[in-house]
Amino acid sequence: LAPGGNSGNPIYDFFLGRELNPRICSFDFKYFCELRPGLIGWVLINLALLMQEAELRGSPSLAMWLVNGFQLLYVGDALWHEEAVLTTMDIIRDGFGFMLAFGDLAWVPFTYSLQAQFLLYHPEPLGLPLASVICLIKAVGYYIFRGANSQKNTFRKNPSDPRVADLETISTATGRRLLVSGWWGMVRHPNYLGDLIMALAWSLPCGVSHLLPYFYLLYFTALLVHREARDEQQCLQKYGLAWHAYCRRVPYRIVPYIY
Numbered sequence: 001l002a003p004g005g006n007s008g009n010p011i012y013d014f015f016l017g018r019e020l021n022p023r024i025c026s027f028d029f030k031y032f033c034e035l036r037p038g039l040i041g042w043v044l045i046n047l048a049l050l051m052q053e054a055e056l057r058g059s060p061s062l063a064m065w066l067v068n069g070f071q072l073l074y075v076g077d078a079l080w081h082e083e084a085v086l087t088t089m090d091i092i093r094d095g096f097g098f099m100l101a102f103g104d105l106a107w108v109p110f111t112y113s114l115q116a117q118f119l120l121y122h123p124e125p126l127g128l129p130l131a132s133v134i135c136l137i138k139a140v141g142y143y144i145f146r147g148a149n150s151q152k153n154t155f156r157k158n159p160s161d162p163r164v165a166d167l168e169t170i171s172t173a174t175g176r177r178l179l180v181s182g183w184w185g186m187v188r189h190p191n192y193l194g195d196l197i198m199a200l201a202w203s204l205p206c207g208v209s210h211l212l213p214y215f216y217l218l219y220f221t222a223l224l225v226h227r228e229a230r231d232e233q234q235c236l237q238k239y240g241l242a243w244h245a246y247c248r249r250v251p252y253r254i255v256p257y258i259y
């Protein structure tokens with residue numbers, strides 16, 4: 001049973017999921033749904049919207065190309081680094097309840113493709129200079145997101161790997177160490193920061209005339225703030241005093257000097 005989804009409150013447990021890894025033989029429903037149908041469905045919906053725009057207006061707009069390219073990179077990255085999902089709280093702690101079943105299969109493909117849906121009905125002229133700035137924002141976000149996630153994954157797999165061996169760490173009572181320099185010495189969730197910067201770059205090609213393309217950015221900020229609080233609680237339970245020491249050393253959660 002999932003540690004989080006067995007609180008005794010039936011509504012909460014239905015949302016978070018009672019069973020941790022529902023399986024038939026070796027087929028793990030949660031692991032499959034987390035990465036395959038929703039993410040691939042999202043890319044296919046985006047592509048269909050791009051093709052429909054080409055049919056309507058002769059060719060896809062630059063804004064549509066950017067949104068498609070950025071989100072394809074995000075999904076490609078998730079599939080390329082597939083094994084990293086095994087250490088996320090969704091796989092380790094959360095059950096396969098309404099949140100993940102609905103989230104993976106319906107929420108991700110249909111709401112994450114909102115920017116492309118918006119562009120089909122509200123074409124947005126985008127010049128090359130602004131497009132270059134947006135690409136730069138995406139590149140910075142991706143650099144932080146990938147750098148932080150890879151640094152932690154490499155360290156968790158092999159702390160003496162030369163790419164992470166020189167980083168400063170704090171020892172914990174569990175025998176595991178926490179990184180306190182590199183990306184993880186900047187804020188306590190540098191990967192969330194990179195992800196949020198990328199989310200901004202996905203919305204900007206749609207202009208600023210409407211709030212709808214910014215829905216993902218707003219929802220994602222709320223999701224990550226809540227997720228960060230849940231992770232913080234779990235880390236405090238796991239690492240106790242060492243976690244307090246890490247928080248003193250790295251006081252900001254997601255955005256340096258702000259939050």
Ligand SMILES: NC(=O)C1=CN([C@@H]2O[C@H](COP(=O)(O)OP(=O)(O)OC[C@H]3O[C@@H](n4cnc5c(N)ncnc54)[C@H](OP(=O)(O)O)[C@@H]3O)[C@@H](O)[C@H]2O)C=CC1
Pocket residue numbers: 087088089090145149152156176177178179180184188189191192195223227231234235
């Ligand atoms: N697009 C989307 O809808 C979503 C995207 N994401 C993205 O998924 C990715 C994974 O996120 P998530 O699973 O929430 O969390 P993280 O990848 O940030 O993992 C948190 C875990 O990392 C370990 N950790 C924390 N601090 C340190 C440190 N200083 N040194 C070493 N290990 C540390 C702890 O686990 P332990 O010590 O046990 O290893 C902690 O529980 C992120 O990039 C996030 O942005 C997440 C949710 C939704």
Ligand SMILES: CC(C)CCC[C@@H](C)[C@H]1CC=C2C3=C(CC[C@@]21C)[C@@]1(C)CC[C@H](O)C(C)(C)[C@@H]1CC3
Pocket residue numbers: 034035074077078085088090099100102103104107108
């Ligand atoms: C329905 C609710 C309002 C919210 C549902 C939340 C889910 C949609 C997200 C919870 C964690 C997720 C992750 C990804 C997609 C969204 C959900 C399922 C992820 C697969 C996206 C790609 C990333 O690279 C990742 C790190 C693999 C993500 C893992 C967490």
